[in-house]
Amino acid sequence: MTQADDILSVAAAWRAAGEKVALATVTQTWGSSPRPAGSQLAVTVSGRMAGSVSGGCIEGAVAEAAMKTIETGVPQLLDFGITDERAWEVGLACGGKLKVFVEALA
Amino acid sequence: MTPATLAALAAARAAKRPVVLATSLPDGAQMLLPDPAAPADLAEAAARALDRDESGTVRLGNGEWFLHTFNPRLRLIVVGAVHIAQALVPMAALMGLDVVLVDPRRSFATTERFPNVTIMTDWPDEAMDALAPDSRSAVITLTHDPKLDDPALDRALRSPAFHIGALGSRRTHGRRLERLRELGHDEATLARIKGPVGLDIAAVTAPEIAVSILAELVAVRRHAGTRAAKEAA
Known part of the structure; x- marks a missing residue:
């Protein structure tokens, strides 16, 4: 949990400095997902990034979704896994499944 | 996450108070627990999450919640x-x-x-x-x-x-x-x-x-x- 802590503080600091920030959090995992629930990734419109929600396989897709959430203000619950066509596209090679919640820091 | 929630979470962590950030899925409504206004089943699930020191998703009577535990260091x-x-x-x-x-x-x-x-x-x-x-x-x-x-x-x-x-x-x-x-x-x-x-x-x-x-x-x-x-x- 220490890592999740750090990311939240980083995201809060970015927000306080006037950045537009989204926070992605692993909410559920199945199989061999590399990061446990609670792992977080913070991204900004200006392109800053901290933390991770996987071994690096899905960060790009999550960051893309985060931009949309920042723009619309609407949170998203993303599904990644071997049963999901998206997973092949973004390459979750480990064979795990996970859900990621993406929200904007208002 | 609203600025009020973020501030409350930061204050709890600074004071080394164990708290759970509960997020309703997928709509994103949030609540910081313990909170006397919380429904009993959510309060119970949050207490269990803190005890186990684990974050995760639970299905309760009123929908699905992601419980993110923030425990102070042991x-x-x-x-x-x-x-x-x-x-x-x-x-x-x-x-x-x-x-x-x-x-x-x-x-x-x-x-x-x-x-x-x-x-x-x-x-x-x-x-x-x-x-x-x-x-x-x-x-x-x-x-x-x-x-x-x-x-x-x-x-x-x-x-x-x-x-x-x-x-x-x-x-x-x-x-x-x-x-x-x-x-x-x-x-x-x-x-x-x-x-x-x-x-x-x-x-x-x-x-x-x-x-x-x-x-x-x-x-x-x-x-x-x-x-x-x-x-x-």
Whole structure:
């Protein structure tokens, strides 16, 4: 949990400095997902990034979704896994499944 | 996340208060627990998440919630700046525990023997009163000396510490329990002390004993027995 802590503080600091920030959090995992629930990734419109929600396989897709959430203000619950066509596209090679919640820091 | 929620979460963490950020899925409505206004099932699930020190998604009567636990770091109070402590303290720090070392014998409790750790040279009862162990604290006594171990154990038993361990043979431990009984502790309370401390891995050297002590701490913290039983069922 220490890592999740750090990311939240980083995201809060970015927000306080006037950045537009989204926070992605692993909410559920199945199989061999590399990061446990609670792992977080913070991204900004200006392109800053901290933390991770996987071994690096899905960060790009999550960051893309985060931009949309920042723009619309609407949170998203993303599904990644071997049963999901998206997973092949973004390459979750480990064979795990996970859900990621993406929200904007208002 | 609203600025109010973010501020409340930051304040709780700064004050080392264990909290759970509950997020309703997928709409994102959030609540910081414990909160007297929370529904009973959500409050119960949050308390369980904190106890297990785990984040995860739960399905409740009113929908799906992601429970993100924010527990303060675990604290380990080690009484006795002895040889075993020299192995135990850095290993515990590596595990992310906040370690405090207590020993009034200044020749033992030196920064040369114990670099990078908080050392208290007060008598163990005074040190324990100042440290006020909470439910995120473990207390391990290593001195074998009743003058030092007993007051620390007495205070630990009067605290909600999640784990209490005392080094010493079964015979030593039996005599120790006798003395603590005389201080007014009943059998159920005395059973909280793991003595001899540590999992039985036939440890011999100081680092091996430290591993056995920390392995037991992890097993207690992660509810190892209950989990294995649950998985077998």
